[in-house]
Amino acid sequence: RKEVEQDPGPFNVPEGATVAFNCTYSNSASQSFFWYRQDCRKEPKLLMSVYSSGNEDGRFTAQLNRASQYISLLIRDSKLSDSATYLCVVLNTGTASKLTFGTGTRLQVTL
Amino acid sequence: EPEVTQTPSHQVTQMGQEVILRCVPISNHLYFYWYRQILGQKVEFLVSFYNNEISEKSEIFDDQFSVERPDGSNFTLKIRSTKLEDSAMYFCASRRRDRGFFEQYFGPGTRLTVT
Numbered sequence: 194r195k196e197v198e199q200d201p202g203p204f205n206v207p208e209g210a211t212v213a214f215n216c217t218y219s220n221s222a223s224q225s226f227f228w229y230r231q232d233c234r235k236e237p238k239l240l241m242s243v244y245s246s247g248n249e250d251g252r253f254t255a256q257l258n259r260a261s262q263y264i265s266l267l268i269r270d271s272k273l274s275d276s277a278t279y280l281c282v283v284l285n286t287g288t289a290s291k292l293t294f295g296t297g298t299r300l301q302v303t304l
Numbered sequence: 305e306p307e308v309t310q311t312p313s314h315q316v317t318q319m320g321q322e323v324i325l326r327c328v329p330i331s332n333h334l335y336f337y338w339y340r341q342i343l344g345q346k347v348e349f350l351v352s353f354y355n356n357e358i359s360e361k362s363e364i365f366d367d368q369f370s371v372e373r374p375d376g377s378n379f380t381l382k383i384r385s386t387k388l389e390d391s392a393m394y395f396c397a398s399r400r401r402d403r404g405f406f407e408q409y410f411g412p413g414t415r416l417t418v419t
Contacts, residue, residue, distance in 0.1 A: 225406045236395055236410040237347060280347070284406050290335070290352035290360045292397075292408060297346065 194219050197295035199281050205301045210271050214298045216264040216281030225284040226257055228266050230277045231297060237280055240266075271302045306330045308411035310396050316417045317386055325381045325414045327396030334401040336379045337408060338371065340364070340392040347395065353379065386418045 199216045206212045218226075226243040241248065243255040243264055254267040264281055278297040285293065309328045317323050329336050338350040351361040353371055370382045379398075383390055393415050397408040 227407065231347075234393070234415075236413050239407055239409065242407060290354075291337070291349035291362070292339075292347075293349070294347040 195295075196220060196293045197281055197283050199295035199298045201296055201298060203299040203301050205303060206271055208271055208273060208302055208304055210302075211267065211269045212271055212300060213268075214266045214279050214281075214300075216266075216295055218262050218264070218281075218283045218293075220283070220285050221259075221262060223262075223283045223285050226264050227282040227284075227292070228253075228255055228264075229280040229282055229294075231280055232277050237282075237294075240279070268300075271300075273302050273304070276300055276302045306332075308396055308398055308409055310394075310411035310414050312414060313412065314415045314417070316419065319388060319418055320385050323383050323386055323416060325383075325394050325396075325416070327379045327381070327411055328377050329379055329396065329398030330409060331377075332400065333398035333409075335359075335399040335408075336371075336373070337397040337399070338381045339395045339397060339410075341395065341413075342392045350381075350394075383416075386416075388418050391416060391418045 197218050228240040229237040230240045231237045243257045247256045252269045256265045278299045280297045281295040283293045311326045336353045339347050341347045349362050351365045352359045368384045372380050393413045395413045396411040399408045
């Protein structure tokens with residue numbers, strides 16, 4: 194089983210739509226969780242950390258379910274500029290160092 | 305806003321040659337990392353570095369790889385004898401020291417092409 198699993202997509206949505214991405218992780222001892230965004234051939238950019246209580250940043254909402262080992266990202270009112278690959282990323286207890294990346298979910302927002 | 309910088313942006317080298325990829329982490333960060341991403345694949349951890357020593361490395365980071373922090377600002381990745389399969393995007397990242405802050409910030413990457 195992969196450490197971090199994501200649906201690769203692509204998700205094609207019209208501007209203004211709401212879209213949700215899911216991610217599961219295999220290591221129950223995982224400590225910290227993040228969503229990064231990656232544009233084509235660019236570096237991953239931190240979008241948001243994910244907390245157990247859930248957190249929101251503008252149009253973006255992240256949720257964590259530790260019992261199900263499941264992380265989600267909701268994007269409301271999609272913009273053309275949201276088109277990118279969204280990476281689910283996990284940091285495991287004990288290493289306190291390395292990030293483990295999912296393969297990413299590709300989002301294409303269209304007019 | 306402070307950023308991680310990397311040079312060169314693109315490096316082309318012949319198989320068997322040595323390459324050095326350079327990174328300048330964010331100035332008040334104390335944890336440093338190298339990751340790589342082969343085209344079309346996921347980002348993979350290579351090595352982490354703290355307090356002038358390697359704190360963790362992956363299976364990919366074999367004897368051909370080394371890291372160094374030669375001065376107070378630069379962080380380098382050396383590949384001694386490059387192979388075709390080393391062709392990838394190499395990202396440097398850094399993190400604050402503070403407890404509870406695990407966010408890592410990535411540089412723009414160096415695209416390494418081995419021919």
